[in-house]
Amino acid sequence: MYICHVCGFNKLDEPPWGDDGKTASFxxxxxxxxxxxYEDATEKGLINYRDKWLNNGAKWFNESKRPESWDVQEQLKRINFR
Ligand SMILES: [Zn+2]
Structure with a gap:
């Protein structure tokens, strides 16, 4: 399992930037x-995307993957974001 560096979700099926960390999976x-x-291709893009996502209420793209007791703040701690 791999972690999303935008939101901290840590159950990705494949590494978001490949095994070498340089090859985006898209x-x-x-x-x-x-x-x-795409949105996370630059540091600025990544931060903008995260801010937008949080400002929109941190909605799940795929609700069926959402754990029962999910806490966005807990998840963000994984990527050292406050
Ligand atoms: Zn994410």
């Missing part, structure tokens, strides 16, 4: 809905 995070290699 898959979509089930939680924040970011497309790896």
């Amino acid at each position: 898959s979509i995070c089930s939680c924040c809905g970011v497309e790896f290699g």
Whole structure:
């Protein structure tokens, strides 16, 4: 399992930026809905996307993947975001 560096969701099926960390998978995070290699291609883009996602109420892209007791703040701690 791999972690999304935008939202901290840690149950991704494949590494978002490949095994070498440089090859974007262009898959979509089930939680924040970011497309790896697109919205997160730059540090600024990543932060903008995260802010937008949080400001929109941190909605799940794929609700069926949402754990029963899910807490966005707990999840964000995984990526050292306050
Ligand atoms: Zn995410």
